[in-house]
Amino acid sequence: MPNFKKYDYSQSAMVVIDFEEQLQPGTFEFTLHRLIDDHIDLSAFHEKYKNDAGGRSAYDPAILLKIILYAYAKGITSSREIQWQCEHNIIFKALSCDSVPHFTSIASFVSSYPDAIESVFEQVLLV
Secondary structure, three states, X not given: OOOOOOOOOOOOOOOXXXXXXXXXXXXXXXXXXXXXXXXXXXXXHHOOOOOOOOOOOOOOHHHHHHHHHHHHHOOOOOXXXXXXXXXXXXXXXXXXXXXXXXXXXXXXXXXXXXXXXXXXXHHHHHO
16 A cells, blocks of 8 residues: 555644745736836825824735735735735735735725826836
């Protein structure tokens, strides 16, 4: 009888992950990450935030844009599914720096900033 190594899918593992190493050069997610961090002006998103004097910290628009645009590129449009991907998918974890925005935060961001999101695409055309 063959002797195979034992395995157990129900086991847990603690793994140290460098998120930037998960974004391999030449991939769409790497390009999206670098484009948003280095070339896109996100000031249009900052106007509605009024929490500098107090209140809860908000998710950085760069993080939300990365996960939303990556999800849409993959055909994922449900904010609940995007939240789930941020919890379980290593590329989403890398793009979000392991943050998991609640699906209502994701949906609110998309519906609150249609003009600012459109400006991102206009900026991409100029890069």
